[in-house]
Amino acid sequence: MEFDPPRVSTRDEREDVGTWRANATACALSDIRSHMIDRNCMDLFMMEAALTLQTSAARKARQANDVVALLEVQDPGSHVPPRLSASDEADMAAGRMESLGRHVGANLTEILLRDKPRLPDTLDRVKFVCKELWSVVWNKQIDNLRTNHRGVFVLQDQAFRALLAIGQPDAAHVYVSMQLSFASGLLLGALERLGIPCSVQADAEYPPVCSFHVRLMSI
Secondary structure, three states: OOOOOOOOOOOHHHHHHHOOOOOHHHHHHHHHHHHHOOHHHHHHHHHHHHHHHHHHHHHHHHHHHHHHHHOOOOOOOOOOOOOOOOHHHHHHHHHHHHHHHHHHHHHHHHHHHHHHOOOOOOHHHHHHHHHHHHHHOOOOOOOOOEEEOOOEEEEOOOOOOHHHHHHOOOOOHHHHHHEEEHHHHHHHHHHOOOOOOOEEEEEEEEEEEEEEEEEEOOO
């Protein structure tokens, strides 16, 4: 029984294969990045992050208060620091949430602007944060941007997605302050990476409507 032996490609044919190039359409299709995570997963992740940081801050506050109580017993005559209050505990958790947002904002800004020309002025950089960065994180742009042209910007989101995820929360709800801390950190990190040192104050008197007051620092 006869059979044909497997065909071995010649050197010239291998060189032709090695120099093959995809056309522009194929390159464009291969460059599309698929979204592998549902956006609802981000909402759930942020809720879990807030809860985890609150639990961690509560544990650290208890540990610190236990040390203070021990010092009060062993050496009552010395200067003993005051015990941490519930307000101190909330500030610790909010500060860690802000640090998380700061890290995310700085790194996302670097990724989004990696292949783009440098933004020329401060207003363009703030607009980038309002449009592109906000859209990447919360799938919508900032609804309103105002400035007094003296270093103060007010960014308003009429339906802040992080607060929509839990219905109609009260302004004093601890989750509201945690999410506002993350968003404030996001703005801080992004603007600092763009060369704009600033301070950010968040306000959500009627959630899910919230506003962020950005005050530029003199260099």
